[in-house]
Amino acid sequence: MSYCLNPHCPKPKNPADVKFCRTCGSKLLLKERYRAIKPIGQGGFGKTFLAVDEDKPSKPRCVIKQFYPQAQGTNTLAKAVELFNQEAVQLDELGKHPQIPELLAYFTQEDRQYLVQEFIDGQNLAQELAHRGAFSETQIWQLLNDLLSVLQFCHARHIIHRDIKPENIILRESDRKLVLVDFGAAKSATGTALNKTGTSIGSPEYVAPEQMRGRAVFASDIYSLGATCINLLTVRSPFDSYDTNNGTWVWQQYLQTPVSNQLSRILNKMLESIPIRRYQTVDELLNDLNQQSQAAATPAISAKPLTTQPTSPPAVVPKTPSQIDLELEQMKTLFLGKAQPQKNNQNQPKTQSIQPSSKSQIDAELEELKAKYLGNNNTPNQ
Incomplete structure (x- = not known):
């Protein structure tokens, strides 16, 4: 036709x-x-x-x-x-x-x-939401990872999209990548333009407070992306997820499936009403996102399970100096007690008799042994 x-x-x-x-x-x-x-x-x-x-x-x-x-x-x-x-x-x-x-x-x-x-062949995220229901936390992490690089590309060229919402994000059928469309509201964010109040443009449900007053900044797109995420998670308008009486977001109350504290913290920072409290740049948000991903991928440290067949000999528990002194004193007593002269049996062949050491010699030798032992004891285990 x-x-x-x-x-x-x-x-x-x-x-x-x-x-x-x-x-x-x-x-x-x-x-x-x-x-x-x-x-x-x-x-x-x-x-x-x-x-x-x-x-x-x-x-x-x-x-x-x-x-x-x-x-x-x-x-x-x-x-x-x-x-x-x-x-x-x-x-x-x-x-x-x-x-x-x-x-x-x-x-x-x-x-x-x-x-x-x-032409981008695929459904936009509003259509995906209507057909498939609420997005999962995994899908939101994927969305952020996929779209933030696009937003980074725009901002690096001093362009603020100003109309990020589910209808303007298409899930491309061929490769399942997200495509950002409709740049009719986009604005050049040159140094002079940033300090100039302009026309309020964008869909009110997803627009940051400063953008409503005609002063869009890079962080305004981050706010709109955060509002998009909570719409996809709750299947509710962002307006309905904000408590105007207390000035707080309450979107967590409307989740069909709870999300992690990490994702909640990131989304809440994206949705800060005061721009300076929000992520200022996509780079800052990406760094936080990567740190959370690494933390999630690192397993928690736990005690090693006991095995019935140990693969290596049990480690020797180092003794304290007081224990060593006690044992050396016992050795000294035992040694002095056994170091008495022995009588030669006339029926036995004569052997060279062992001359007992003096007490001072024994003390010196035991101190030397103690010093040597303590020195080895301080050597770190391999």
């Missing part, structure tokens, strides 16, 4: 092989190559269509975004034009990342602006 892009056409559906709409006569091919198949989204600033690129033999699918603002007012229209142009610029700069859609074309036709970008 071919779909007419004229917003006023009463019958936009056409056969797939025609070049002009049979109802209004409008051209069906954009730039003589992009053919819209069906509408897949609509907002205040325009419509989005699934399309095919007929200039390539494989006719790959793509997405056409048509700028057609329906809002009234000069200021609103000017802002809409700015955002549409901005998305093209952002995608042109960021689309080289494998988890950000690539910009294919940007042009004006019949007084309407168009943006053509890579």
Whole structure:
């Protein structure tokens, strides 16, 4: 099928092989190559269509975004034009990342602006949540690990997404990677722009407090990602997981399955209302995430189990100096007691008699033995 892009056409559906709409006569091919198949989204600033690129033999699918603002007012229209142009610029700069859609074309036709970008085949996380239910802790760890590198890539190029939410994260079917889409609200965070109050943009449920006042910072995207995580864990709007009377998050009360203290601590820090208390950069969050992963992977230290067949001789327990003194004193007494001169038996052959040592000699020898023993005792075990 071919779909007419004229917003006023009463019958936009056409056969797939025609070049002009049979109802209004409008051209069906954009730039003589992009053919819209069906509408897949609509907002205040325009419509989005699934399309095919007929200039390539494989006719790959793509997405056409048509700028057609329906809002009234000069200021609103000017802002809409700015955002549409901005998305093209952002995608042109960021689309080289494998988890950000690539910009294919940007042009004006019949007084309407168009943006053509890579089609990402898969469901967004809001659809995944509706079909599969609450996410598990493991899935949230995977989400953070997968998306933070994308966010790091954006922030390194001074771009704040400003509209992170489940609907703008697609789980790509081909490789099960998460893709961040819809950069229409993205903002350049240059030094001058950061100190300038702008328009509040984004979905209110997921927007950081400072962004609501038009002062988005890098940490604002981290807040929105944290709000996305608790939505996926609780299957509730982030608004419903916040106690406005006490100014605290209570999302843990609505978990279907409890999560670890490590994950709770990280999410709560991502969701701090005061920006300075939040993770300031993606790098800071990634470092914390990696430390938690390493801690989880390291087994707890426990006592070694006893075995019935020891594989090595039991270690000799070192004796204290008082024990050594006692034993040496016993040896001294025993030695002096047995060192009495013996009478030779006349019936036995004469042998050289052992001359007993004097008491002072015995004391000296025992002290030497004691010193030697204590010296060996202090040698560390191998």
